[in-house]
Amino acid sequence: MAKRSLFGDSQDDNSAGEIRPLSELAPGDQADCFALLSEKQRAETRDGKPYYRCQFRDLNRRVSSMIWNDSSWFEVCEEQWQPGDYFRIRCRYQENRYGPQIDIMQIRPVNDEDREHGFEPGDFLPQSRFDTAGMYDELCSIVRDNINDEPLRQLVLTILDDNREQVCEFPAASRNHHAYRSGFLEHVLSVTKTALYLADKYREYYATLDPPLSKDLTIAGAVLHDIGKMQELSAQPHGADYTASGRLIGHILLGRDIVRDYARDVEGLDPEVQLRLEHIIVSHQNLPEWGSPIAPHTPEALLVHYADDIDAKFQMMAFALGESMTDDAEFTSRNNPLRRSIFRGRGETASAE
Structure with a gap:
């Protein structure tokens, strides 16, 4: 035939x-x-x-x-x-x-x-394997249940609500990690859940810390650390492209500006709380070569940085291991954002309990 x-x-x-x-x-x-x-x-x-x-x-x-x-x-x-x-x-x-x-x-x-x-x-069009509406509702629930500072909670929820379509649809990046539809929301939710765990853990470990570690700020910073990507990226069928402001300014400063714009309309927001939140955003990538103008200088910023970093890098490794391979190679190729071959192990060993 x-x-x-x-x-x-x-x-x-x-x-x-x-x-x-x-x-x-x-x-x-x-x-x-x-x-x-x-x-x-x-x-x-x-x-x-x-x-x-x-x-x-x-x-x-x-x-x-x-x-x-x-x-x-x-x-x-x-x-x-x-x-x-x-x-x-x-x-x-x-x-x-x-x-x-x-x-x-x-x-x-x-x-x-x-x-x-x-x-x-x-x-x-690749997309997150998780339900978008469910992820968004879970993220908002974490904010409502864990941020006790009412003006700060209002700020975070208003930003999410006003940008809901982009938050739910955008990839997290043009490449490297979570670079697919709803990848931004998947990444932010994962970072926020990790940050919540770390905040609870270290508040208990260092109960006498002065000033005490702020769970409110840790959650707010985790949710908003990448919010500038709503202006940095433009979603396209083949992935995400950078906008002019994304190339010339970058999501870190764009995110700080978004928070400042919304903060003007939030009555009762403490200026120092806003300052600390802005610091989390501008320091979350830690190093100048990664895009941050300053390293984390507060406990909350440090936790958000590491929650963000591990989530991005683990997704890169998981994606590399998940790529379809047609043989039983022990290592993946180096053609991944981590630029390293990931060890799979021998087939019979890797699958053994």
Whole structure:
């Protein structure tokens, strides 16, 4: 029985023209796939020749493809391909120490007729595995149940309510961690729950601390530490892009400004409480090279920093371990935000109880 390929030619059952999900290909497989261009970076070889490093993906796999300057695709890649565009690709799939790769044989933008072959844009949008409405309600409940300072509680809940759509839909980043729909909310809720645990633990450990560790401020800072990303990022089908203010100012200062703007309308908010909250936001990344102009100088800021850092890094490691691998390799590739190979262990050992 013959199959119709994506490019209009008739193919036998075992030929390269078979339509298959990109994420189901094994090394050496050749097939026709739908893919979203998620990233395009221009670079140069050692002898100065330009090329593009492109990232294509479906919902469950991200692959790289090098478009060299002598490739038949170079000119159209340079002039027409944009991140967020969908393509039909005939390719050969490979894996190496740099991660999943494809060699492109044919490629063109998708069109309306491709829906007859199973193309659906919504199938390419990764999202949190958790229920969005449930996460939002849980976050608000934590605020209501744990922030006793009424003006501070009002400030946090008002910011969440006024920005609910973005809070619920935005990714947490353009890449690296929680870079998918509702990733921002998933990350913030996780950071807040960790910060709540740490605040309770260290309030008990250091009961005579003077001034006492503020659980109110720790929770408020955890909830709002990344709120500037509502202005730093712009959600797109292929992920998140940076806005002009995101590139020129950054989410740390944008977040501090958001808190200041809302604080003006909150009657009775203590100026020192506001100052301490602003400090948590501007110091939560700890180091200048990570984006913070100042390191944590209060107990609350220190807890929020580490709650944020562990949540982001653990998600990076979990994502790397969760990537589909077609062999029993002991280590993942280094193609992850941590830039290290993660040890999986031998199959029989790793699965043993």
